[in-house]
Amino acid sequence: MKKLIQKTTGYMAAAAILVSFNACEQANDVTPDAALSAQNVAEAHQTNSMNLHQTYTVQLMELNGSGVSGMAQIDLMGDMIEVDLEASGLTPEMEHMQHIHGFTDSNKNAVCPPMSADTDGDGLISLVEGIPYYGAVLVPLTPYPMADATGMVDFMNSFSITRAARPMQNNVIVVHGMYVDGVYDPTIPVACGQIKVMNQSGK
Ligand SMILES: [Cu+2]
Known part of the structure; x- marks a missing residue:
């Protein structure tokens, strides 16, 4: 459906x-x-x-005590976006899923989940526990990057977007993946940032 x-x-x-x-x-x-x-x-x-040209910035803040931080810039040109994302503090030499998350109902604003999103009380916000806040995956930022030996990622790629991803500033970027109890969980959110309009002029 x-x-x-x-x-x-x-x-x-x-x-x-x-x-x-x-x-x-x-x-x-x-x-x-x-x-x-x-x-x-x-x-x-x-x-x-x-x-139709618009630039957005994203400040990525840690989730689940990951120590991850980063910045992203999104350039919207018509129905194409170019995403530049740099992050550090990631689990080295592991793949990190990263997505633009949001709600297909364009009136609903996605946000980064607060600790109260941890409804099962295990001290971590799981992928599923975050969904009421950040919504579904709207744009998978592929190919998912592998963090280098120092835990850094430097990513750039272009994507075509549908109307579901608009307005862009109603969405967030979520980065995933860290060790939980000795096992690498590729889905757990480790960083999140609200997409914000950087300029209005279109230049
Ligand atoms: Cu995601």
Whole structure:
């Protein structure tokens, strides 16, 4: 059911893009003789697409006493994002899952879970215990990086996003994976940060 909803949302986003392209073509068609007007229309469209450029920053703070910290920057261009993420204090030479988490209901804001999220009282916030706060995985930030020998990760990649991931500042980034009682738990959250708008101008 959830998958179906996400699929439907994707189709709606695609339909919206098609409609906006059609609108542009029609606007060009109604000014066939006026070169200057056509140029103005073209510039207006360029301005619209420029407005889709937005930069976000994320300060990653430790969860579960992991000692992990880091920073991320997200550049949104239309329906593409480029994610730069640097973190330290991770379990060395282990893979760390990292995701943009949030709610597909765009009115609901994802947050990093407080210690009170530990409902079973074992002293740790599990992946599942965090979901009421940070929601589901919206964008897996793959390929999941391996921390180096000093526990650092330096990651960059680009992803296409659906409407479910908007607005971006309603989401958080969660990094996972550390040893719990001598066993590596790849799912346990070790860092989290709210996605925040860095600029409004689009430059
Ligand atoms: Cu995650």
